[in-house]
Amino acid sequence: MSSHLLSVDSLSRDHVDHLLRVAARMEPIAQRRQVTRVLEGAVLGNLFFEASTRTRVSFNAAFCRLGGSVCDTTGFTFSSMAKGESLYDTSRVMSGYCDAIVMRHPDQGSVAEFAAATHVPVINGGDGPGEHPSQALLDLYTIDKEFTRLGKRLAGAHVLLTGDLKYGRTVHSLIKLLSLYAPMRFTLVSPPGLEMPSQVIDRVVSRGHRVEQRDSLAGDFGDLDVIYATRIQKERFTAEMNESFGGLSRDFTVDRAFLDGRCNDSTIVMHPLPRDSRADANDLDTDLNGDPRLAIFRQTDNGIPVRMAIFATLLKVDTLIEHDLRPVRWFVPPSLGVDDPAL
Amino acid sequence: MSSHLLSVDSLSRDHVDHLLRVAARMEPIAQRRQVTRVLEGAVLGNLFFEASTRTRVSFNAAFCRLGGSVCDTTGFTFSSMAKGESLYDTSRVMSGYCDAIVMRHPDQGSVAEFAAATHVPVINGGDGPGEHPSQALLDLYTIDKEFTRLGKRLAGAHVLLTGDLKYGRTVHSLIKLLSLYAPMRFTLVSPPGLEMPSQVIDRVVSRGHRVEQRDSLAGDFGDLDVIYATRIQKERFTAEMNESFGGLSRDFTVDRAFLDGRCNDSTIVMHPLPRDSRADANDLDTDLNGDPRLAIFRQTDNGIPVRMAIFATLLKVDTLIEHDLRPVRWFVPPSLGVDDPAL
């Protein structure tokens, strides 16, 4: 692994396996049974030039749980970039202040440009329609962990990706990561105009996986292992798309009726979140709340150990942590969410 | 005490007494003579969906002084709620990242809805016209501490609440807490249309306290122990109120003339702050600055030990702290504020 994490494309199977193993070793800290001080004195620059409470807080908390401190920046208003500063200058200046930098930016390629100006580890926290590698890694980690719990294996698994497969960068990155593993079967379901880009599909097929594309959720999914539903990324639509696309129809909704009627007892449901809970959203219904197959909150929980693993690996403390652990002294509820049976 | 702090209504006299005792034990840390590391590794989600520098920084600093780390969020712009995420989802996701959550939100009931989705302790930092229990607790703690200093007792005390008693949620919560104690005498002074809601008054009266309502500060207050003045909450007014209400007249101003002429030497003056220092504000005059009876800054100072006590109690470290104390090593000015004689 290079000194940055910018794209899943730079990750070999060995890198990915290493990160998943380190993430598993972070679980006692992420689940708040132990604390470490290994990054004490280190400073994270958490630069979010685009809104994202979830991802920002997740990176922030992960760094804190390693013992480090975090400087947050949100929005462009408070940025010297508004005064015409280049990414090169911002990057070089931040390198003098921080030991690692997470950056989210609306422009594709901007985080890579930023990273090129520094040797301090830079993590791409999302660059517009580009990449969001930590999300893909936590998605893969979730599938792996859920499969272990269910006694399943990746080889031969059937994975359904549904929703906005064109603008949803998380599905691009996830399918690339999964394609590093033993042959699987992917079913891709999206409304017309929001299909997965063909170069992504070609790459997956070239690695020996089976890919089927459909334009609806009709039919039987009795052998399905994973549903990965996504939100329509209207904010990334072209003007033309905005005019022609009326919204996701109810046919695309993953809900209890779909899961009970046409999937099986061990089909897990994932979503990169946020899911739109307004009545006309139709991506992932709230009637699955409390169903053990709904893995979306276990998935976000996994953001902590995975992001801890990314920091620990880039800052080369992944083997030091086991020598710097103490028990948690405060009260941790046995179940953090009210209806999450598997946590 | 339940696992959350959402309203003073859920607090029994025993709960309140416990919190005040724990707060007193936090004083050496709050006054910066000692430091603790008991919450090292813990993460607070400090979610302010409505502006409040004071309350946000106070919770933040209180958690830091217990040894924990804080992730701040301010405003809706940076929130995934803007993408249609429900409070349920936000709550469940944040539970995976944080060990305690403080939330301020403009909508009454929103914090309780948020708390219902998690077992991680949630503290209501103000939900619009609803509740703000930590403010009421620090107000009560202030009265208790000032009375101890002055050799007074709560039983039989005369408390004046003045200003916007309709929309000022802090006075509702404070009078409820005070009503748990030995019988007192309350005088309520507000302009027409901004009276204390009758159900609050009924409850106080039913517990054996004397309540008198007036529409001006005219008359003698020679036996007064506490003045609690409040700002007009114009931001919560209905359109109708906005039209009819011309502002607080000078007659409602608590100033040195009122205190010297019609109160006594030991009448303390409190205010939830911010006080409006513009010329036409008329809630609490700045001519009392430097007067030892002005307790408003001792009151805000008390926010630290009280909020530390809330965190320590909810996270069950209130008895551990005394075993994890070290002296402060940096310089602390003997008097932190310039003119505060009693600190």
Place this chain on the structure above:
Amino acid sequence: MSSHLLSVDSLSRDHVDHLLRVAARMEPIAQRRQVTRVLEGAVLGNLFFEASTRTRVSFNAAFCRLGGSVCDTTGFTFSSMAKGESLYDTSRVMSGYCDAIVMRHPDQGSVAEFAAATHVPVINGGDGPGEHPSQALLDLYTIDKEFTRLGKRLAGAHVLLTGDLKYGRTVHSLIKLLSLYAPMRFTLVSPPGLEMPSQVIDRVVSRGHRVEQRDSLAGDFGDLDVIYATRIQKERFTAEMNESFGGLSRDFTVDRAFLDGRCNDSTIVMHPLPRDSRADANDLDTDLNGDPRLAIFRQTDNGIPVRMAIFATLLKVDTLIEHDLRPVRWFVPPSLGVDDPAL
């Protein structure tokens, strides 16, 4: 040194020398070879009522590297000042929460007004066209460090200040600090209307320095030791200035041609940053990136040890730190920026 740092005017030569010595002792921490915990439990209030990512993060990181915690506030929206609170009240309230306060504010004099209400150390992080003393100190520290590296002495040095010398507060403060030292030669180059104020020049001259004013960079600078270029501060222009001033002409640009053709091999180039990298900016060209004479990133790097020295001195832990040092355990890249040979 008083208990605040509001202006370079309050600093004697002894104060400045002390701060530079303490900053030098902070280098092992700033360069991430060692960590300290000396401010553990201390809280910094980092109040930025005007945008400045760089300065805010720099103060934040400096305090964290001393072991403390930071509460950030950015913008007026989130401030109770929007509800009419006075600087006096805000100051007094923050004193109860924080052990040191950094404040940036658009209004000249506002930080001094804020500081007058508290004994907690207050550092002026920039008050509009007023002062920005930590920037001047890090500029002086940079010149001193670069001169040591180059075997030069301050006495007799030739320093060029160019750009907006009227509104650029950093050049006012820097020349005042430099004037405390052995006689030097200053050349001031600015477009008409943006000259250095005459009272600043008079002060420098009265202390025995040579000052020459010009309206262009024409001519030979073969004996030049330091170029300090500045950005045009359009945001501080009067309406009249905005109308008459067309922008910095290309003649004012400090670039490789100027440095190679008319300066020398050891002329260092400084700039308070951000530099405007847009094509028509003309303050400091990017064609110097990678040139060892370009000291602008070593300059921003120096913000950390200098701000650590300010905190350590005001909080009186400057002599304690050497007894509380541990080695860094995480990986630090040998060169933090990609092209900075002298780091």
